[in-house]
Every structure is written in structure tokens, then in C-alpha cells.
Amino acid sequence: MLKAARELGIVFFPAFDWAISPTHPERQERLLYTLDQLKEEGVFDIPGIREYKPEVAGEADVDRVHFCFPETSGVVSPSHLVSAGGAIRAGRLFMEKKAAKAFAMVRPPGHHAMKCVHGARGFCNINIEAVMIERLREEYGPLRVAIVDTDCHHGDGTQDIYWNDPDTLFISLHQDGRTLYPGTGFAHELGGPGALGATVNVPLPPGTSDEGFLYVAEHLIRPLLDDFKPDLVVNSAGQDNHFSDPITDMAFSAQGYAKLTEIVNADLAVLEGGYSIQGALPYVNLGIVLSMAGLDYSHVREPGFEPSRVRQGSAVTDYIRRQCVDIRKLAKNPPPRQRSGEMVGEWFVRRKTLYYDTDHITEYQTESVLVCPDCPGVLKIESESSRTPLCLGVQIPIRACPRCRSEGERVFEEGAKSGRYKVSRLIDRAGKRYERVGG
Structure with missing residues (x-):
């Protein structure tokens, strides 16, 4: 009988009452198609994989992280508090050893929300990963945390919140900011004066495919995590690097995401972006779930996937390999003189x-x-x-x-x-x- 090698808790919240607009890609269907796919594949029938309901975060959880001006209630909606609460529930499942790993499959997303918040930017109002991490630190004591942001857009909000925190390693791999919102996330962005090297950015060229992402995961991310020795690893699991995503220019596949998940080996995953809501998200999420549970994901295939059509060119491959060497050197020996202030x-x-x-x-x-x-x-x-x-x-x-x-x-x-x-x-x-x- 098929059984998960690692117990996995899935916290699901599609935010039925929140959307930027009825036709905007950030709407409830982003997760409803995924839920249908997981049920169709019988994922919730596999022993060791269990669905949990989210908690509801309070304004106190938000105020532990953000300066919301002029007031917190003017920034967050009930959906944002449940989304953050879903991340908290996932974190507590792991900390209390009720699951070996947990995936907060929730929306609205959060990684563009910075330390100060005046409103919504990049579809984000509050940073749900940061709200979760700081709740865990409040309840369970000091934690050394690594965040690996695999969204196609630079996680500028998470970077801003942890810019001065040497106990939080933030790694973001994303489409080069010269070609995509928010226009940040360059290799010289390394953290504040007391946390130099605890911020690591890996800007990737448009057209990067499985080969490039997995090379970065194996030759840069994994060694950085091994050196940092975190108590907790969180994957900001954006899925808009997919080759079919309508607002980005990358060439990643569902199977590539599953392999990346295996290499990073995060304790928690929290859904961020991803806007190919029928052609990509159901399959990418399925691959991530199977990978986190230690199950075979080799059969996961999304519609229209032809490896030869999305394979990156040799120039992209060479560029990424050089980038990994240079970025590793910067992270290990950051220059004392900062360009940011x-x-x-x-x-x-x-x-x-x-x-x-x-x-x-x-x-x-x-x-x-x-x-x-x-x-x-x-x-x-x-x-x-x-x-x-x-x-x-x-x-x-x-x-x-x-x-x-x-x-x-x-x-x-x-x-x-x-x-x-x-x-x-x-x-x-x-x-x-x-x-x-x-x-």
C-alpha cells in the first residue's frame, strides 16, 4: 500500500472572499484547480498526508512584524489574517512534531510586503512567512531560520524585513530585476551592516529552465544552507517560474519544481505567486506535495510540456554557472563597504x-x-x-x-x-x- 515516507500536513485556504478583481489572476481559482487535482490523484487518501484547517492570525501577529501606517486594520482584511494563520498552522505542525513537513497552500500571498506597510504592493499586504516565523520565535524561543524564495519575482519584502537580522538567512532566486517587477534583487544586495552575507540574491536570465534552477539549488543554495545550519527552513514556494506563466519569462517545469523541492529539503513551504492557474499550478503543487512527502513524482506532467522547446541555451547555462561562483564568494566574504546607504x-x-x-x-x-x-x-x-x-x-x-x-x-x-x-x-x-x- 502506498504510504508517505514523511508525514505531510497540508493547510489549504483559497480565500473565497478576496480577489484583486474578478478576472485578475490573483483570485480564488488559483487554488481551486489545485484542490481538484489533488483529490483526483487521491493525494488525501495516502496515509501520512493530511489536510488541516488554518488558524486565524490576529493583529498582534501582524504588529510583531510590521509597522502598519496609519493603522493595522486599514491594511489587512480577514482573508489576509487567515492566510497568515494558515502559515502559522503549518509552522506549528512542524514545531510540535505533528508532521515532518507542512505546506501552507494559502492565498493572498505576502513576500512583497515590507517592514513598513501603507497598502498593497505586488498583490501583497502583509508578509505571511514573516508573520509565521516571528510567531514561532515568540512561542518556541530563538530560532535560526533560512528562507528560500523560489518565486519568479524577487522577494523584496522578505528581504527588507530581515535585512538587519543575522539569524535569518534569506535566499531569493528570481528572474533578473532588469527584466521583471520589482526591479530589485541583485547580487550586491547582501544585508545590513550587522548581517552582511545573510541576504543572498540569485538573479537569473529570462529563459532559465530546469537545468539552471537545479544547478543553482545543488551548487549554491544547498551549500549555503549546510553552512548556515538553520533550525528551520522555509520555502516561499512561488510557482510563476513555470514556462506557461502569463506574467513571467522563465521555462521551469512541474517536475523541475518537485526536484528543486527535494534538493532544498525545506521543513515548510508557503505558497506565493503562480498565475497559470489551470496549466501549471495543479501540477506544480502536486509535484511539490509528492516531493515533500517523499513519494515518487516522476509521473507528474503538465499539459504542453516538451523539454526540447523550453530547454535553456548554452549561453544561459554558462552565465548561471559563473553567477553561482561569484555569488558564493560574495556571500562568504561580503565587502564591508555597502552601496545601499x-x-x-x-x-x-x-x-x-x-x-x-x-x-x-x-x-x-x-x-x-x-x-x-x-x-x-x-x-x-x-x-x-x-x-x-x-x-x-x-x-x-x-x-x-x-x-x-x-x-x-x-x-x-x-x-x-x-x-x-x-x-x-x-x-x-x-x-x-x-x-x-x-x-
Whole structure:
């Protein structure tokens, strides 16, 4: 009798009541076709594979991660909270050893949602992986976490949230930002001053197929994970690298995704993008499920797949192999001089202008991190947008030293009293103190 080699929990939530528009590819059918495929293949009849219902995240879970301006309730809908809750349920299944692996097959997605949130960008309002990871850290203690983002679009939001966190390795492989939204994710983006090398970007040329993705997985991602030795590996499992995806230019297959899943060997997968909702997602998700469960996926074939038609050229192959060598060197020996900002006293300062393409909001942000030899340092963000006046966010990290705890409290309290900011927010991870003043 067929039985899963590893117990797999699947958390399913199609978000019936949420869509960007009735005809937009980010709509409920993205997952309904997948559910039909999994049932048709008898996946839920295989011992060791079980479906679970999502939890519902609370605003407190969001506020542990994000500075939502002017208020959290104006940014998230019930569907976003259930999607994040689905990721949390998957994480808890793994942490409590109720499943060897878990796949949160949920929407809306989240990897374009940054530390500050004024609205939706890239179909994302809140970062569901980050909300899940920080809930797990709150409940189960410090965790060394690796996130491997395999969405075709650079995971700029996840990168932004963990830019200054040396305990979180973020690896994103994606279509080169010179050719696709959001236009970021280049190899020189390596993390903040206290976390250099903990951000690794692998921009791939259009037309990359199974050969290229699997080469990166074997020769770059796997060695980086082995060196980092995480307690938890999370796959942001975007599926828009598929050759049939309508909004990207890659050539990956369902079987390639399954093999990539096997190589990365993530403990948790969380669905991100993927917009070929009939021709790709049902088959890619099936391949990922079988791979995570340790089952044979060699029979998975999507319609229209002809390897000779989507195979990458030799120039692409050579380019990717050179990239892997160069990126590995950068990650292991990052240059101390950063291109993304400047030192102002003891603070490293970055100034950013961000556009929320889904909600048509422009944000102007100044991010400052206190460079500290003893901890990741206090984070201070001043942010205003075309809809919201100037706001303040201050984060004290989990491993904050006494000096940084004191400085973070001082910056927040002075900002809250100054009258300069419409809203002042404090995320004190060390003291589990979360406050909001103003509004």
C-alpha cells in the first residue's frame, strides 16, 4: 500500500472572499484547480498526508512584524489574517512534531510586503512567512531560520524585513530585476551592516529552465544552507517560474519544481505567486506535495510540456554557472563597504522611495540602524506616503544588548512626545512590548 515516507500536513485556504478583481489572476481559482487535482490523484487518501484547517492570525501577529501606517486594520482584511494563520498552522505542525513537513497552500500571498506597510504592493499586504516565523520565535524561543524564495519575482519584502537580522538567512532566486517587477534583487544586495552575507540574491536570465534552477539549488543554495545550519527552513514556494506563466519569462517545469523541492529539503513551504492557474499550478503543487512527502513524482506532467522547446541555451547555462561562483564568494566574504546607504554618526542610513503598484501609493522612507558590535542594533524608520503623514517605527531586536534596549526606548519615547509623527510604533522583541501612540 502506498504510504508517505514523511508525514505531510497540508493547510489549504483559497480565500473565497478576496480577489484583486474578478478576472485578475490573483483570485480564488488559483487554488481551486489545485484542490481538484489533488483529490483526483487521491493525494488525501495516502496515509501520512493530511489536510488541516488554518488558524486565524490576529493583529498582534501582524504588529510583531510590521509597522502598519496609519493603522493595522486599514491594511489587512480577514482573508489576509487567515492566510497568515494558515502559515502559522503549518509552522506549528512542524514545531510540535505533528508532521515532518507542512505546506501552507494559502492565498493572498505576502513576500512583497515590507517592514513598513501603507497598502498593497505586488498583490501583497502583509508578509505571511514573516508573520509565521516571528510567531514561532515568540512561542518556541530563538530560532535560526533560512528562507528560500523560489518565486519568479524577487522577494523584496522578505528581504527588507530581515535585512538587519543575522539569524535569518534569506535566499531569493528570481528572474533578473532588469527584466521583471520589482526591479530589485541583485547580487550586491547582501544585508545590513550587522548581517552582511545573510541576504543572498540569485538573479537569473529570462529563459532559465530546469537545468539552471537545479544547478543553482545543488551548487549554491544547498551549500549555503549546510553552512548556515538553520533550525528551520522555509520555502516561499512561488510557482510563476513555470514556462506557461502569463506574467513571467522563465521555462521551469512541474517536475523541475518537485526536484528543486527535494534538493532544498525545506521543513515548510508557503505558497506565493503562480498565475497559470489551470496549466501549471495543479501540477506544480502536486509535484511539490509528492516531493515533500517523499513519494515518487516522476509521473507528474503538465499539459504542453516538451523539454526540447523550453530547454535553456548554452549561453544561459554558462552565465548561471559563473553567477553561482561569484555569488558564493560574495556571500562568504561580503565587502564591508555597502552601496545601499551611508554612516551618519553610529547609524547606517538608507533612503528609499517605494511604489505600491496595487494601491497606487508612493512611500518616502528613511531607515536607520544603530551599528552595534554586541547585537543586531536598534532599527528606526521614518515613513510618509502620498496618503499618510510622517510616521515613526522603532524596533528593538530579540537579542538586543542593554545599550540598544535603552536607546530604542529613548528614540521611541522622544518621538512619541515630539508631535512630529502622526503615529509612533514600537516593536520591542526583547521585552515583548508592542505599543502605538497617535493616529
